[in-house]
Amino acid sequence: MKKWLTGIVVVIILSIPVLFVAWGMTWKWTSFAPGDTDAWIGFWGGYLGAIIGALAAGAIAYFVARRQIDLQAEMDNKREKQFLATQLRIQKYQEAYSLLGDLNREFVVLRMEVLKYIHKEIDLTALRTIDDKCQENIMILNRRINSLEPFIEKLPQAHKTIKANYQIMVDIIYDGYTYPESGKTIALDTSSDTFKSVSQELLMYTMHFCEDINGYLKNEINKLEKES
Structure with missing residues (x-):
């Protein structure tokens, strides 16, 4: 149950930047920026992709490190016993x-x-x-x-x-x-x-x-x- 809720929260958080960019490109006051819509979509896609990629890499690194810590603690506990x-x-x-x-x-x-x-x-x-x-x-x-x-x-x-x-x-x-x-x-x-x-x-x-x-x-x- 907790994993299911966590997945929903992650999807929502990752969707917010995308929706915000799409919505922001409809604002009139952003029309001063040079470049067409496809170029800006490409820019924001790469920008957000880098952020999401960094977050994903950080999350993977965290879970790997946490797993290693748990395994080491388990081994230490076994050796102690x-x-x-x-x-x-x-x-x-x-x-x-x-x-x-x-x-x-x-x-x-x-x-x-x-x-x-x-x-x-x-x-x-x-x-x-x-x-x-x-x-x-x-x-x-x-x-x-x-x-x-x-x-x-x-x-x-x-x-x-x-x-x-x-x-x-x-x-x-x-x-x-x-x-x-x-x-x-x-x-x-x-x-x-x-x-x-x-x-x-x-x-x-x-x-x-x-x-x-x-x-x-x-x-x-x-x-x-x-x-x-």
Whole structure:
């Protein structure tokens, strides 16, 4: 609707000079000017044509420039969104890397304390205290890692594997060391060799996934540097 009205207005504006010249040539007081009607029609035609041509060229230049500005703004907006998205991914990768590193350190502490208990370097009370503290810290870290799963593609499956392996280690610790008299039998084998094997597998898997996260982080940083 707006374009239709604009077209009508343009036609009217362009018609006004033509009608004015045609009308003006009928005035008696303009008869003093030398030249016949055809010559003056040619003069005014060229004169008005030049003006209309200049206006048309200016209008085209304006619309072309405006289109270029809009396209540039659109491209800048797209680049800005990509830049912000990359920054967000970097932030999430950094957070995941830090949390997984903290989680693995808790696994290391728990493993070392159980091995100390096996070698009779600490008593049962000390082991239970450390075990409770480590499990509390691990639970908090797992909750925070859960919140990052929607942002990192391979994190949900890797975290699921980490938690499953951790649960196997916890069951061995509970049945074989911290509460062997509870009567519950969750772990089939609570020997020290099995504990060492299971805990070592957990540590290595978590460490390797931390390295993967670090690799993703470096790729995103390189991408950010190219975008900027």
